[in-house]
Amino acid sequence: MKILFISSEMAPLLSTGGLADVANALPKALKALGHDVRVVMPLHGRIPAEHRGEEHCLCVVDMGTTTQYGAMRESRVPGTDIPLYLIEHNGYFDRPDPYSLDGAEYDDNVERFSFFCLATLHGVEQTHWKPDVIHCHDWHTALLPAFIKTNFEGHPYWGGMPTVYTIHNLAYQGRYGGELFIQTGLPIETFVANSFEFHGDLNLMQGALQYADRLNTVSPRYAREIQTVDYGEGLDGSLQARSHHLSGILNGVDYETWNPATDPHIPEPFSQDDLTGKAECKTALQATFGLPVKDVPVFAIVSRLTDQKGIDLIVHAIDQLVALDIQLVVLGTGDKVLEDHLLEASARHPQHVSVAIRFDVGLSHQIYAGADFFLMPSRFEPCGLSQLYSLAYGTIPVVRRTGGLADSVKHYNAVNRKKGTATGIVFAGQTPGAVIRSVRQACDLYKNEATLDAVRKQAMASDFSWDRSCAAYVELYKAAGAA
Numbered sequence: 001m002k003i004l005f006i007s008s009e010m011a012p013l014l015s016t017g018g019l020a021d022v023a024n025a026l027p028k029a030l031k032a033l034g035h036d037v038r039v040v041m042p043l044h045g046r047i048p049a050e051h052r053g054e055e056h057c058l059c060v061v062d063m064g065t066t067t068q069y070g071a072m073r074e075s076r077v078p079g080t081d082i083p084l085y086l087i088e089h090n091g092y093f094d095r096p097d098p099y100s101l102d103g104a105e106y107d108d109n110v111e112r113f114s115f116f117c118l119a120t121l122h123g124v125e126q127t128h129w130k131p132d133v134i135h136c137h138d139w140h141t142a143l144l145p146a147f148i149k150t151n152f153e154g155h156p157y158w159g160g161m162p163t164v165y166t167i168h169n170l171a172y173q174g175r176y177g178g179e180l181f182i183q184t185g186l187p188i189e190t191f192v193a194n195s196f197e198f199h200g201d202l203n204l205m206q207g208a209l210q211y212a213d214r215l216n217t218v219s220p221r222y223a224r225e226i227q228t229v230d231y232g233e234g235l236d237g238s239l240q241a242r243s244h245h246l247s248g249i250l251n252g253v254d255y256e257t258w259n260p261a262t263d264p265h266i267p268e269p270f271s272q273d274d275l276t277g278k279a280e281c282k283t284a285l286q287a288t289f290g291l292p293v294k295d296v297p298v299f300a301i302v303s304r305l306t307d308q309k310g311i312d313l314i315v316h317a318i319d320q321l322v323a324l325d326i327q328l329v330v331l332g333t334g335d336k337v338l339e340d341h342l343l344e345a346s347a348r349h350p351q352h353v354s355v356a357i358r359f360d361v362g363l364s365h366q367i368y369a370g371a372d373f374f375l376m377p378s379r380f381e382p383c384g385l386s387q388l389y390s391l392a393y394g395t396i397p398v399v400r401r402t403g404g405l406a407d408s409v410k411h412y413n414a415v416n417r418k419k420g421t422a423t424g425i426v427f428a429g430q431t432p433g434a435v436i437r438s439v440r441q442a443c444d445l446y447k448n449e450a451t452l453d454a455v456r457k458q459a460m461a462s463d464f465s466w467d468r469s470c471a472a473y474v475e476l477y478k479a480a481g482a483a
Helices: 018-032 109-125 143-149 178-184 204-211 220-225 236-241 276-288 311-322 336-348 361-370 386-392 403-408 414-419 432-447 449-461 466-480
Strands: 002-006 036-042 054-062 067-076 083-088 133-137 163-167 175-177 201-203 214-217 246-248 298-302 327-331 353-356 373-376 396-400 425-427
Touching (some): 018 466, 054 109, 067 109, 109 178, 133 143, 133 466, 143 204, 175 178, 201 204, 214 220, 220 246, 276 298, 311 327, 327 361, 336 353, 361 386, 373 386, 396 403, 425 432, 432 449
Parallel strands (some): 002 133, 133 163, 163 214, 214 246, 298 373, 373 396, 396 425
Antiparallel strands (some): 175 201
16 A cells, blocks of 8 residues: 655654654554555754755645745655655745744744645655555644645546544644635635634634544544543534544554663663663662652653643642652653743752753653653543553553543553553542542552562553554555555
């Protein structure tokens, strides 16, 4: 099967979250199964020169009210022979941040990503490689299924091309003022309720929900949750209307990258059969974060620091958590208020809390390897990759029962302990008290070394490789109409 991936970001070239990891790992997994996969993304200013490849062709794009000129470059997905097409337009993409500046979205985002979608179609056609299906990801690519069904309906190359649209996080929909619809280049008749019009605004994701042949999101539970008022972010009705075309496929883990036995970022390797090195990783982690090297449970957070991730619950619970004699290490960036609260907590409790406000891939690997528990009290979580990484490193997840967290972590209770399947601690509440109770349960587990090691080994035995997910995606492509 020939599969075209279109994504606004891809690790390691540019990453703001889980989308980038999936855009890197899933094409590689599909390629390993024998499929011909190619990836398209914008040539963002932060992409290193050595990964920019060579110019393949010019892209001339009719935007409806203007014509824009760009180019498509051909490179390779780092570490592979998978073709990577980079859409170049310095005015749109040569910026320090891909989506916003100082917390405010760029006012031409609609125009930028309309160009990206149209330039993809113009550029890929010039390669004379025709995919069987286009796999679009999140709001940045939401216009492409609509272009296929409208502007390109009778096109000799793109007419009738099947599209699959993946929602990585429903909270980010690409919602803008309705007056910006003209920048899309779409026919005006598509700006109606239940298409691109949403309470007078332009909603890019809602349009994709109507025009893509198949929809999916990144865990089975989240696919069910987003069809409810509580989790639907205003689009629950649109999702319910297409429920027969909506599925949930749990993300996978690239175990070549996330493997404590071979990880170059960690000070000492370890495995399910020999956990000795994990203790050395813990000692190194405590030293790196300036915490006392002592035998107490170390909890970790690697996250965007937002209310969605439940970071406010941690902030409100921090004094009670510290009273349990734990250590907490935090790595991430996000809401400035939450960043400041965490830094204040670190200043109040320097023996217990240490915070790094930055994005640091190497340090994140050291945290997954060295911590005892991984804390993830998300209010909602489409899939979550952090809990999957922590499982691979024997760092026991402490998570809220939602989305992919509920699909991937088996609760440490009497039934699962007896069956030998417990891999973490799962709680239901959305309160500081619920977090405190779950951390207390983790502390009790920590005191029983034999049981702790058993749960660690069960966690590390969890298999979330892309093989299973790939098979489900292939079936999804076929259901969309791919050959």
